[in-house]
Structures are given as structure tokens and as C-alpha cells.
Amino acid sequence: MREGIKDTLVFNVKDLQYEDSKVYKALVPPSGLDVTFDEVEFIHPLSCTVHLLRQGCDNVYVTAEIVSAISVACRRCLNPFESGITTTLEVLFCHSNESQEPASELVEGEERYYDGDTFDLSEDVQQALVLEIPTWPLCSEACQGLCPQCGTELNEGACLCELTDESQQRVSNPFSVLSEMLPEENKT
Ligand SMILES: [Zn+2]
Numbered sequence: 001m002r003e004g005i006k007d008t009l010v011f012n013v014k015d016l017q018y019e020d021s022k023v024y025k026a027l028v029p030p031s032g033l034d035v036t037f038d039e040v041e042f043i044h045p046l047s048c049t050v051h052l053l054r055q056g057c058d059n060v061y062v063t064a065e066i067v068s069a070i071s072v073a074c075r076r077c078l079n080p081f082e083s084g085i086t087t088t089l090e091v092l093f094c095h096s097n098e099s100q101e102p103a104s105e106l107v108e109g110e111e112r113y114y115d116g117d118t119f120d121l122s123e124d125v126q127q128a129l130v131l132e133i134p135t136w137p138l139c140s141e142a143c144q145g146l147c148p149q150c151g152t153e154l155n156e157g158a159c160l161c162e163l164t165d166e167s168q169q170r171v172s173n174p175f176s177v178l179s180e181m182l183p184e185e186n187k188t
């Protein structure tokens with residue numbers, strides 16, 4: 001392990017014993033975080049740059065940038081493709097006095113309480129990553145997807161369905177569309 005490169009997102013406030021700010025690099029294996037989502041696979045370790053900044057006595061202001069890549073299935077053609085993923089986060093870890101706040105106050109926006117010794121950024125990183133996962137991933141904006149009838153991948157060429165498709169025939173003969181529509185219109 002090279003100096004300054006961690007493989008976890010757990011930090012100790014003693015890291016700031018001799019200075020008020022410090023930068024860490026962390027390479028965290030995806031298996032080390034709970035970042036398994038449906039149909040999404042992290043294919044690189046999470047490359048994290050974490051800035052710790054002491055605030056007051058025992059509070060630590062943390063900013064982090066996380067870079068990784070996911071493999072996810074295209075919503076149109078269903079083929080998996082690789083997509084870069086980047087997120088940033090800011091959290092202020094406050095040293096909690098036991099008498100002060102109930103546990104339900106632990107996660108309040110970007111302010112969290114910790115025990116004064118160690119704090120764990122894993123959950124924050126996990127939540128920030130979730131927000132970056134595309135809800136409608138497409139391998140390309142121009143992806144043609146699959147033919148709804150025969151399942152042929154249209155990126156690789158047209159299938160035969162188009163030739164026999166009813167709607168295609170109608171377009172080629174506008175009068176047939178009109179003749180179908182008119183009786184409906186007259187009824188109302
Ligand atoms: Zn696609």
C-alpha cells in the first residue's frame with residue numbers, strides 16, 4: 001500500500017492531529033461498499049479523493065470526489081455497456097456529546113455526528129453514487145433498440161417486420177387511414 005492511499009473510507013480524527021487539513025486518496029473495491037444495485041455493476045474500484053478539514057475542536061468538514069465506472073444494460077437494446085460515474089459530496093462530521101442529540105438526528109442533510117474518534121464516509125459515498133446512476137441508461141442516444149415484434153436488434157439492421165407492418169402500409173396509402181378514421185369521427 002502506497003503511503004496516503006487507503007482502501008476504506010473510515011477516517012480517524014487523529015489523522016488531523018498535526019495539521020488542520022489533509023488530502024487522502026482511497027481506492028475502495030466496490031465489494032467494500034454496499035453499492036450493488038439491480039442491473040448495475042461497478043467495474044472499477046471507487047477512486048476517491050477526500051479532503052479533511054478540521055473545524056473548531058473536533059469537527060471535521062469533509063469533501064470528496066468519487067470516480068468509477070459501471071456496467072449497465074441499455075434500456076432499448078438490452079446490451080450491457082460501460083459508463084463513467086462521478087460524484088462529489090460534502091459532509092460535516094460533528095463531535096456529538098452524548099446528552100445532546102438523539103440518534104434520529106444523525107442524518108440531517110450534510111451534517112452528521114460521530115463519536116470523536118473515527119468517522120465512516122461509506123454510507124455518504126453510497127448515497128451520493130445512487131443519485132448518479134442513470135434511471136434510463138442508453139448505450140447511445142441513437143440506439144434503435146429491439147423490434148417489439150421479432151426482437152431483432154435494429155442497430156444491426158432492419159428486420160422483416162417493417163415490411164409487413166400495418167402502420168407502414170397505412171402511411172404508404174393515406175387514403176386507407178382516412179377511410180378508417182372518418183366513420184369514427186361521424187359517430188361522435
Ligand atoms: Zn442500446
Ligand SMILES: [Zn+2]
Pocket residue numbers: 147148149150151152159160161162
Ligand atoms: Zn422485427
